[in-house]
Amino acid sequence: MSSNKTGAQLRTVLARWEVFLLFVLIATFVWGTHVSRYFLTPSNLSIALAGMTPVAIIALPMTLIIVTGEIDISVGSMVGLCASLMAVCLERGIPIEVAMFLGVLVGTLAGLLNGLIVVYGGLPSLVVTIGTLALYRGVAQIILNERGVSGFPDWYQNIGFGTVDGTLIPWSSVIFVIFFVGFTIFLHATHWGRALYAIGNNREATRFSGISVHRAILGVFIASGVMAALAAIILTAYLASARSDTATGLELPVITAVVLGGVNIFGGSGTMAGVLIGLLVLAFVQNALGLAGVTPEEQQIVTGAVLVLTLIVFGASDIVNRTLKRTRTPLRADRDHAEARVHAHD
Amino acid sequence: MQTGCAETAGDLPRDATGSSVVPAIELCAITKRFGPVEVLSNVDLRLYSGRVHSLAGENGAGKSTLVKILGGIYKPDGGRILRDGVETGIVDAADARRQGIAVIHQHPALFPDLSVAENVFIGRQPRGFCGIAWTTMVRRAQELLAGLQIEIDAGVPVKMLSIAERQGVEIAKALSIDARVLVMDEPTSTISGREVAHLFEIVERLKTQGVAILFISHFIDEILGLGDEVTILRSGKRIITAPAADLTPPQTVRHMIGTEPAAFFPKEETKIGEPVVAVHGLSGAGFVEDVTFEVRAGEILGFFGLVGAGRSEVAQMLFGIMRPERGEIRLDNQVVRLRSSRDAMRLGISLVPEDRHQQGLVLPFPIRANETLPILRRLANRLGLLDRAKETRIAEDFTRQMRVVASGVEQTTNTLSGGNQQKVLIGKWLIPAPRVLILDEPTRGVDVGAKAEIHRIISHLAAEGIAVMLISDDAQEVIGMADRILVFRGGRIVAETGRASFDREAMLLSAAQAARDEDNRATAPPSPAGTKWSVVGSGGLLEKLLRIRELGLVLALILIGLGVTLREPRFLQSANLEQVALSATLVCIVALGEALVIIARQIDLSVGAIVATSAFVAADWLQHHPDGSIFFVFLIGCLVGGGLGAINALLVTVFRIPAIVATLGTLAMYRGGVIVLARGRQISATVLPDSYGDIARLHFVGVPFLVWLALFFTVVFGLAARFTRTARNLYALGSNQESAQFAGIKDQRHFALVFILSGLLCGLVGVLWGARFGTVDAVIAPDLHFQAISAVVVGGVSIFGGSGSVYGAALGAMIFAVLQNGIQLLGINRFWLQSVLGAAIVVTVLFYSQLARRAESVERRSRESSNERRRSLR
Numbered sequence A: 001m002s003s004n005k006t007g008a009q010l011r012t013v014l015a016r017w018e019v020f021l022l023f024v025l026i027a028t029f030v031w032g033t034h035v036s037r038y039f040l041t042p043s044n045l046s047i048a049l050a051g052m053t054p055v056a057i058i059a060l061p062m063t064l065i066i067v068t069g070e071i072d073i074s075v076g077s078m079v080g081l082c083a084s085l086m087a088v089c090l091e092r093g094i095p096i097e098v099a100m101f102l103g104v105l106v107g108t109l110a111g112l113l114n115g116l117i118v119v120y121g122g123l124p125s126l127v128v129t130i131g132t133l134a135l136y137r138g139v140a141q142i143i144l145n146e147r148g149v150s151g152f153p154d155w156y157q158n159i160g161f162g163t164v165d166g167t168l169i170p171w172s173s174v175i176f177v178i179f180f181v182g183f184t185i186f187l188h189a190t191h192w193g194r195a196l197y198a199i200g201n202n203r204e205a206t207r208f209s210g211i212s213v214h215r216a217i218l219g220v221f222i223a224s225g226v227m228a229a230l231a232a233i234i235l236t237a238y239l240a241s242a243r244s245d246t247a248t249g250l251e252l253p254v255i256t257a258v259v260l261g262g263v264n265i266f267g268g269s270g271t272m273a274g275v276l277i278g279l280l281v282l283a284f285v286q287n288a289l290g291l292a293g294v295t296p297e298e299q300q301i302v303t304g305a306v307l308v309l310t311l312i313v314f315g316a317s318d319i320v321n322r323t324l325k326r327t328r329t330p331l332r333a334d335r336d337h338a339e340a341r342v343h344a345h346d
Numbered sequence B: 001m002q003t004g005c006a007e008t009a010g011d012l013p014r015d016a017t018g019s020s021v022v023p024a025i026e027l028c029a030i031t032k033r034f035g036p037v038e039v040l041s042n043v044d045l046r047l048y049s050g051r052v053h054s055l056a057g058e059n060g061a062g063k064s065t066l067v068k069i070l071g072g073i074y075k076p077d078g079g080r081i082l083r084d085g086v087e088t089g090i091v092d093a094a095d096a097r098r099q100g101i102a103v104i105h106q107h108p109a110l111f112p113d114l115s116v117a118e119n120v121f122i123g124r125q126p127r128g129f130c131g132i133a134w135t136t137m138v139r140r141a142q143e144l145l146a147g148l149q150i151e152i153d154a155g156v157p158v159k160m161l162s163i164a165e166r167q168g169v170e171i172a173k174a175l176s177i178d179a180r181v182l183v184m185d186e187p188t189s190t191i192s193g194r195e196v197a198h199l200f201e202i203v204e205r206l207k208t209q210g211v212a213i214l215f216i217s218h219f220i221d222e223i224l225g226l227g228d229e230v231t232i233l234r235s236g237k238r239i240i241t242a243p244a245a246d247l248t249p250p251q252t253v254r255h256m257i258g259t260e261p262a263a264f265f266p267k268e269e270t271k272i273g274e275p276v277v278a279v280h281g282l283s284g285a286g287f288v289e290d291v292t293f294e295v296r297a298g299e300i301l302g303f304f305g306l307v308g309a310g311r312s313e314v315a316q317m318l319f320g321i322m323r324p325e326r327g328e329i330r331l332d333n334q335v336v337r338l339r340s341s342r343d344a345m346r347l348g349i350s351l352v353p354e355d356r357h358q359q360g361l362v363l364p365f366p367i368r369a370n371e372t373l374p375i376l377r378r379l380a381n382r383l384g385l386l387d388r389a390k391e392t393r394i395a396e397d398f399t400r401q402m403r404v405v406a407s408g409v410e411q412t413t414n415t416l417s418g419g420n421q422q423k424v425l426i427g428k429w430l431i432p433a434p435r436v437l438i439l440d441e442p443t444r445g446v447d448v449g450a451k452a453e454i455h456r457i458i459s460h461l462a463a464e465g466i467a468v469m470l471i472s473d474d475a476q477e478v479i480g481m482a483d484r485i486l487v488f489r490g491g492r493i494v495a496e497t498g499r500a501s502f503d504r505e506a507m508l509l510s511a512a513q514a515a516r517d518e519d520n521r522a523t524a525p526p527s528p529a530g531t532k533w534s535v536v537g538s539g540g541l542l543e544k545l546l547r548i549r550e551l552g553l554v555l556a557l558i559l560i561g562l563g564v565t566l567r568e569p570r571f572l573q574s575a576n577l578e579q580v581a582l583s584a585t586l587v588c589i590v591a592l593g594e595a596l597v598i599i600a601r602q603i604d605l606s607v608g609a610i611v612a613t614s615a616f617v618a619a620d621w622l623q624h625h626p627d628g629s630i631f632f633v634f635l636i637g638c639l640v641g642g643g644l645g646a647i648n649a650l651l652v653t654v655f656r657i658p659a660i661v662a663t664l665g666t667l668a669m670y671r672g673g674v675i676v677l678a679r680g681r682q683i684s685a686t687v688l689p690d691s692y693g694d695i696a697r698l699h700f701v702g703v704p705f706l707v708w709l710a711l712f713f714t715v716v717f718g719l720a721a722r723f724t725r726t727a728r729n730l731y732a733l734g735s736n737q738e739s740a741q742f743a744g745i746k747d748q749r750h751f752a753l754v755f756i757l758s759g760l761l762c763g764l765v766g767v768l769w770g771a772r773f774g775t776v777d778a779v780i781a782p783d784l785h786f787q788a789i790s791a792v793v794v795g796g797v798s799i800f801g802g803s804g805s806v807y808g809a810a811l812g813a814m815i816f817a818v819l820q821n822g823i824q825l826l827g828i829n830r831f832w833l834q835s836v837l838g839a840a841i842v843v844t845v846l847f848y849s850q851l852a853r854r855a856e857s858v859e860r861r862s863r864e865s866s867n868e869r870r871r872s873l874r
Helices: A005-035 A042-067 A075-091 A096-120 A125-144 A154-161 A171-189 A191-201 A203-208 A213-239 A251-260 A272-291 A296-324 A334-345 B063-070 B093-098 B116-121 B134-147 B163-176 B193-208 B220-226 B249-257 B311-318 B341-346 B356-360 B367-379 B388-401 B418-430 B448-463 B475-481 B504-512 B540-567 B574-599 B607-624 B630-653 B659-678 B690-697 B705-723 B725-735 B737-742 B747-773 B784-794 B806-825 B832-873
Strands: A148-150 A241-243 B025-034 B037-047 B052-056 B078-083 B086-088 B101-104 B181-185 B212-216 B229-234 B237-243 B275-284 B288-296 B300-304 B326-331 B334-336 B349-352 B436-440 B467-472 B484-489 B492-498
Touching: A005 A272, A042 A075, A042 A154, A042 A171, A042 A191, A042 A213, A042 A251, A042 A272, A075 A096, A075 A125, A075 A148, A075 A213, A075 A241, A075 A251, A096 A125, A096 A213, A125 B784, A125 B832, A154 A171, A154 A213, A171 A191, A171 A213, A171 A272, A191 A203, A191 A213, A191 B367, A203 A213, A203 B356, A213 A241, A251 A272, A251 A296, A251 B659, A272 A296, A296 B630, A296 B659, B025 B063, B037 B052, B037 B063, B037 B078, B037 B212, B052 B063, B052 B220, B052 B249, B063 B101, B063 B181, B063 B212, B093 B101, B101 B163, B116 B134, B116 B163, B116 B725, B134 B163, B163 B193, B193 B212, B193 B220, B212 B220, B220 B249, B220 B504, B229 B249, B237 B249, B249 B504, B275 B311, B288 B311, B288 B467, B288 B492, B300 B311, B300 B448, B300 B475, B311 B349, B311 B436, B311 B467, B341 B349, B349 B418, B356 B418, B367 B388, B367 B418, B388 B418, B418 B436, B418 B448, B448 B467, B448 B475, B467 B475, B475 B504, B484 B504, B492 B504, B540 B806, B574 B607, B574 B705, B574 B725, B574 B747, B574 B784, B574 B806, B607 B630, B607 B659, B607 B747, B607 B784, B630 B659, B630 B690, B630 B747, B690 B705, B690 B747, B705 B725, B705 B747, B705 B806, B725 B737, B725 B747, B737 B747, B784 B806, B784 B832, B806 B832
Parallel strands: B037 B237, B052 B212, B052 B229, B101 B181, B181 B212, B300 B467, B300 B484, B349 B436, B436 B467
Antiparallel strands: A148 A241, B025 B037, B025 B078, B078 B086, B229 B237, B275 B288, B275 B326, B326 B334, B484 B492
16 A cells, blocks of 8 residues: 555654644643742642633634734734723723623724735735734724723623632633634634635635635634634733733734644644644743743743744754655745646646 | 767858858757656757747647756756857856846746836946946946837836836847847747737847847747747657748648647547537637637537637636626526636536646645535535545545545645646546536646546546536647537637547647737838837836825925924924934934835834844943943944844744744844843933933034934935845845846845844944933833834835835834824824824835736736827828
8 A cells, every 4th residue: 555655744743743742841841840839739820821811812813814824913902902992991981791892893893904904905914914013002002091990890800810610720711712612623623624724725726616715814814803802801801900002912922822833834734732732831831931030021032932943943844844855835835836837838 | 860969060051151150059969857757858959140940849849848948947867058069058047148048938037116227137237436327227228128129218117018018128138148049938929919020020130130049939920930940849859940931831730740640539429418508709808809609518619729829718707717808608598697616616617727736736635625625615514514524435436436546535635646636636626516617728747648537537527418618739639539629819719610620730720820810900001110119108107106105205294294383383493303303313224224124025023122132232331331432332232233133134044934923033032132131220321421322412513413324324225225236136036036036136145134234223223222312221112113114114115025215214204203293292192103103004005005006007008008009000
């Protein structure tokens, strides 16, 4: 029986990456216990998970977006915008439930705007979301200025740092898990998810196959906006306050977690399982650093370094693979593709 | 057949004195293999100065490979190349050019954003005392064009030109390198009749200049009309070389296709039923005109013609991918409107596209996923969940039917052979059980065995009652398979034959005869001086646009200033204006670097972090060395900035990380780094020597030193951007990276340069920051990357790279400084500025891109129509 060489190899590579990540996670735990004896305590683990939830929530649609070959850098600002809106509602005495609904509405609209400009303006998502990053943050600043708003009701704050009765499992983690399952099923088991992978690999062929690429991309950007609103709810609940600069820079850990999880930055491949492990690694690395006395601003270095290192590793392995001609990913191998076209024509 | 280059003098032509002439280029026994396939076998070719050699052959004969060997893209596996009788090797494209060989490909590889003159001289711009001599360059380019009697303004950006005009630019480019050999690869496939005539006049002129020309075309009368000698290739072998005068079109065709009997294709006898698809008056895609035909159930209708004849466009119109401009499509005698491929699929139409790699398959996917892509929805239940078992069953079923050779449906298609890939593709489009199946070049690049199998499949499908349209430029194939054949040429159907009267030669002649009657609507004979291209609007619209950009920016600046002054006269106070200018300077200097980065089609988000790091390190050093020289402080700042910029450069060039994520990562690393370094400290002016703060307080002629500095850098960079080759290379890279690489520009080196330069400038600004603002800590310049990018984008630098000026970026920085000041003075909520920045980026990019797109198409259409008008007037 002829061996399914590259397919099996590709899969083993992937499997190897997630397994490798698991080892990294274990190593993180080992290091964490070394840093502080409080690391493995249930309360600390609970805090670590709760703190990561906003990033994790956004990582879900971000995975979809990156799989299709796009990117959304405006997520931090969308969270900030929704948070500021809800804060202003609270100030004005609007009931919190209505404020939450408005927050979700604004998030959806923000995501929709991103999607519309990318799809119908024909502009690269990179450029559009850099612009909307500033725009949404600016609007947040306009409506909330420099005020900080607190005074969220207790049950609301419970979402952020409350735990399930009798256990130390944070409510926010439960929320995350529910959405994680939903997104995983969406990406890996539905036809919509399959279409996203197809788009990320070969947009033209997907278009020829009767799939509406425009609608798909619009959809993932809207999803990003909606989940940003949800993250805003969880984040403000966790912080028990909202400011216009809430979630500034959130895009960095989100993209890092997704890339760390093995999702190809150029699109077309990656798994939710990998992203989950990536999120966990990042969460516990940050937690351990915090226990070691490193401030969040300082932790940026690590996050940035992880992003860069992961990309270096993938980039280097791609170079190696191409020189050894083990795999031919058409996205990178445009020259190979051109060659193949030549063979076809001549 | 010769086994090597003929040394016998008897074979070489003789000149007036009777001595033999050495060919400018001689290819001897050239052989080229791709894997097991021998694409060229022992091919000889001789090109002589001042003569045109035509190369003819069907698709797959090896013409393009030969061209690529001459152009240095491929190296032959066997044989020799001789230049002026001396053996030589052609290392790469740049080397080919150095040796005087210029190749004009079917799709000109130019830089759309750069002017004609720059395109001609890219990488070799003439230089004077102060860098690139633009007037000389434009003049020389204009002379070259004039020598070819091409009337284009050499200052026009190439994106404004039609394809024919771009070819003219390529020819001028070839002349500018004193090419002794010019290879023209199917230049006439994409241009109209009049433009072809003009091209031929140019060729005649080139002959008198002693250039040896290799001309490749599909069109028989061009091959025989233009060429002095003709070489015909078939299946990689040279069949015959003869003077053009000695060949007739039918003879040429016969040599091209051979006299072997048509291979036996197992065409089943089928009962042909009622018409399923009827197309009437279909027109669109710019050149498809009045196509009318019908296809019946069980019938195989052949679409024969050459590349560019319009067959694929008709197919795509039938599949909903392309919208026809006129005409109707009927299915079962009902008019249908196809707005998308999904509409077509729903009506039972399937299209197997021409390019199986770009349009057909998702190569990294397994066979199973590829085959089921069009029917994904049907495989899912109401919740959207895919039925994997069903999917695998269907895929296995059709893979078996197509006799795909693979280890299973999980094998990824990028590991399959061309023939198997094609079978998977066909299987994919059979799964939706179509009633109409359109196959666009289904056996292109497929080995003989798979080819026969595919033919068997097609024949069987017709037998099952499917209406089949078979698009192919292989006359043999079409004759073997089809019941009826439509011959396409220039977007129209020019002939129709039934099975009884198939005639291979006649078909090829119809398809290949470039009579182009449809273009000859002239009422007067062409002028003896030759047809000329119009000079109407020579860059007029675009130049106006360009001037509008900088002018418009100055205008916007004045308007905003005016607006603010009207509401708050304090704006014009010298103290205030000084503040405005000062606040613009630092952003301006950073924006200069960012502008170059963006022009090269990269981006740098880490600028703010680099400024902060450099600022802190410099101030910190100064605090501990209060007697240190100011010069040294600047040195430290620049070293830090340059070093951090170099890290960016490394990530982007060596590790090929996209600049956006690379600088996102370094932004965090550098910012975090300086935070750790600072440990919360703030260094204020009080602990620093006065000489440091004096830098910001210094005035010359009433204007602050910093403003002079910013002006200085702006002018220096502005001049460099225009007058140095390196900067022009950046523009080229941003405009079309592939063409730039092809022109020999070292892309990685240039990218590294811009990132390091950006870092250096940020390093400098870091040092200046402390001087200007009096305090330095780890969180300064948090939004600097936005301010810089906004300034650059608003200043007219295209976010896609390749165009825009550094002066515009400086003006952009000024505009934002004025806005900021105005917001402050007018008491507007200062938080509006951030939104304005963001909105400015989005709106400006949208605006400029839409404007540019519209300007391009309007300009091109006006040139083409005025060309038409001019021609018809002659």
